[in-house]
Amino acid sequence: MRIHCPCCGPRGVAEFSYGGDGTIRRPDLAVTDTDAHVAYVYERENPRGPHVELWHHIGGCRHWLRVTRDTLTHEISSVEMAGRFAGDAARMPGAGA
Amino acid sequence: MQKYSALSLLRNALSGHRDWQPAWRKPDPKPAYDAIIVGGGGHGLSTAYYLAKEHGLTNIAVLEKGWLGSGNIGRNTTIVRSNYMLPDNNRFYEWSMKLWEGLSLDLNYNVMFSQRGVLNLAHTPSQLDDYARRGNSMRLEGIDAELLGREEVARMVPGLDMSPSARFPVLGGLLQPRAGTARHDAVAWGYARAADARGVDIIENCEVTGFLREGGRIVGVETTRGEIRAPKVGVAVAGSTSQVLRLAGIERLPIESHVLQAFVSEPVKPILDCVVTFGAGHLYISQSDKGGLVFGGDIDKYNSYAQRGNLPVVEHVMSEVSVMLPFVSRLRLLRNWGGIMDMSMDGSPIITTGPLPGLYLNAGWCYGGFKATPASGWCFAWTMARDEPHPLNAPFTLDRFQRGYVLDERGAGPYPKMH
Ligand SMILES: Cc1cc2nc3c(=O)[nH]c(=O)nc-3n(C[C@H](O)[C@H](O)[C@H](O)COP(=O)(O)OP(=O)(O)OC[C@H]3O[C@@H](n4cnc5c(N)ncnc54)[C@H](O)[C@@H]3O)c2cc1C
Ligand SMILES: [Zn+2]
Numbered sequence: 001m002r003i004h005c006p007c008c009g010p011r012g013v014a015e016f017s018y019g020g021d022g023t024i025r026r027p028d029l030a031v032t033d034t035d036a037h038v039a040y041v042y043e044r045e046n047p048r049g050p051h052v053e054l055w056h057h058i059g060g061c062r063h064w065l066r067v068t069r070d071t072l073t074h075e076i077s078s079v080e081m082a083g084r085f086a087g088d089a090a091r092m093p094g095a096g097a
Numbered sequence: 098m099q100k101y102s103a104l105s106l107l108r109n110a111l112s113g114h115r116d117w118q119p120a121w122r123k124p125d126p127k128p129a130y131d132a133i134i135v136g137g138g139g140h141g142l143s144t145a146y147y148l149a150k151e152h153g154l155t156n157i158a159v160l161e162k163g164w165l166g167s168g169n170i171g172r173n174t175t176i177v178r179s180n181y182m183l184p185d186n187n188r189f190y191e192w193s194m195k196l197w198e199g200l201s202l203d204l205n206y207n208v209m210f211s212q213r214g215v216l217n218l219a220h221t222p223s224q225l226d227d228y229a230r231r232g233n234s235m236r237l238e239g240i241d242a243e244l245l246g247r248e249e250v251a252r253m254v255p256g257l258d259m260s261p262s263a264r265f266p267v268l269g270g271l272l273q274p275r276a277g278t279a280r281h282d283a284v285a286w287g288y289a290r291a292a293d294a295r296g297v298d299i300i301e302n303c304e305v306t307g308f309l310r311e312g313g314r315i316v317g318v319e320t321t322r323g324e325i326r327a328p329k330v331g332v333a334v335a336g337s338t339s340q341v342l343r344l345a346g347i348e349r350l351p352i353e354s355h356v357l358q359a360f361v362s363e364p365v366k367p368i369l370d371c372v373v374t375f376g377a378g379h380l381y382i383s384q385s386d387k388g389g390l391v392f393g394g395d396i397d398k399y400n401s402y403a404q405r406g407n408l409p410v411v412e413h414v415m416s417e418v419s420v421m422l423p424f425v426s427r428l429r430l431l432r433n434w435g436g437i438m439d440m441s442m443d444g445s446p447i448i449t450t451g452p453l454p455g456l457y458l459n460a461g462w463c464y465g466g467f468k469a470t471p472a473s474g475w476c477f478a479w480t481m482a483r484d485e486p487h488p489l490n491a492p493f494t495l496d497r498f499q500r501g502y503v504l505d506e507r508g509a510g511p512y513p514k515m516h
Binding site for chain 2: 001012013014018020021034035038039041042043044045046047048051053069071072073074
């Protein structure tokens with residue numbers, strides 16, 4: 001399995017560390033409803049098919065990536081920069097590599 | 098049921114083995130049962146057996162989408178142990194160990210349970226301290242545990258790299274002498290045959306595709322072989338838990354599906370007579386009766402339903418095994434394969450009523466569900482029959498995450514890939 005890092009280009013999966021489901025959002029800490037926090041920490045959709053997930057390019061540029069990967073076929077349909085670099089993928093050196 | 102014995106073997110040998118009966122029937126599904134179990138793996142089959150044997154519920158069916166043994170029950174590395182740290186885990190797995198000790202006799206089927214011992218190697222002084230603590234925790238529950246020094250380990254496992262210059266020098270180990278291995282397929286077949294003999298319908302090639310509901314209650318299932326009704330439906334589908342429960346409208350669970358690979362080498366003469374685990378990484382190895390070395394390591398660490406793994410883990414496992422037992426590096430790998438496991442958020446299982454009325458859930462087995470097969474079925478049968486958990490599985494509820502009573506044996510946090 002290879003992940004096409006927008007910054008570094010296509011790299012083997014061993015360079016990356018898995019960060020889990022990329023769709024979950026931490027509730028605002030002002031939210032006192034425990035259910036929202038329990039869902040954030042423990043509950044997952046765990047789909048069989050396309051899955052939006054986070055990967056950390058720990059053996060490369062160290063950017064966090066938001067990857068859409070099929071959990072049945074391992075086919076990767078999109079890779080984007082996560083966090084404050086979100087949306088920057090097109091300007092990254094690995095874009096189109 | 099045709100009883101197996103030395104005499105029956107002799108009698109059938111004389112007639113050229115032509116008169117053996119099939120071990121279980123192949124019935125068509127009835128329109129309704131008193132209870133249905135979804136999933137004909139080890140846990141589903143043992144649940145059916147104990148429902149019939151301990152609770153007198155015999156009008157029940159096990160529905161399996163493939164053939165018996167096609168899931169993890171036929172894919173694991175067969176290790177059976179009860180060497181845990183947390184009391185709730187120790188009590189449950191030790192009850193499983195006690196059931197294992199009488200299982201072949203109980204089922205009248207040789208599950209080849211071999212109490213060859215499980216030895217965890219320690220490579221640092223702090224790891225040895227940690228093992229002493231775990232051993233004490235086991236002994237407090239009446240479980241056998243022995244802390245071994247360097248020389249005792251060297252005597253027990255001759256092939257280990259015990260040189261002081263080893264990459265990870267061995268300082269000692271924790272041994273559970275009563276732990277060991279069992280023949281995984283035989284466990285599925287033995288439970289299937291014994292359940293069938295008590296009247297349980299085991300229905301293969303029958304995939305559950307939906308649930309029947311009446312006023313919020315689950316009252317049966319839709320399958321590829323038609324609708325089947327039952328007031329109680331137990332789900333024991335291991336890595337497919339999220340998929341199957343989504344059919345009942347449960348969208349989120351504290352579970353992720355991950356692939357675990359296993360490996361077997363070409364057969365060699367007897368060299369390893371116990372199960373050994375590497376303490377500097379994650380590796381467990383034993384030798385099968387056929388002579389192959391059977392071993393495994395970590396999961397691939399990302400969500401997967403692919404039932405096959407990737408090469409980085411293969412490379413990692415091979416380097417671990419050749420650091421620990423250098424002679425293995427000269428053997429050829431015969432086969433490797435993967436199974437999809439239901440990794441839970443705290444690494445501990447779920448055996449519970451719910452999450453909907455009429456539904457019961459058995460899941461979250463992670464790396465270690467094979468050894469749990471007898472106790473899991475025993476406790477799940479109790480839970481389904483009496484609509485409440487047995488004290489042994491009362492800590493394994495689904496709402497423990499909500500209540501803050503997680504059972505995180507390794508203290509690794511809510512990350513399935515870490516358990
Ligand atoms: C490589 C590997 C090594 C392992 N090593 C060990 C070990 O050494 N020791 C240990 O204790 N544990 C080990 N395990 C874990 C253990 O094998 C599992 O935790 C355990 O087998 C899971 O329970 P089961 O037997 O009921 O699962 P399975 O055998 O997977 O049973 C689930 C069944 O549900 C069926 N199913 C799924 N969806 C449907 C549907 N919609 N309708 C009908 N049926 C359905 C599947 O076909 C399957 O047969 C290992 C696992 C793997 C993959
Ligand atoms: Zn990168």
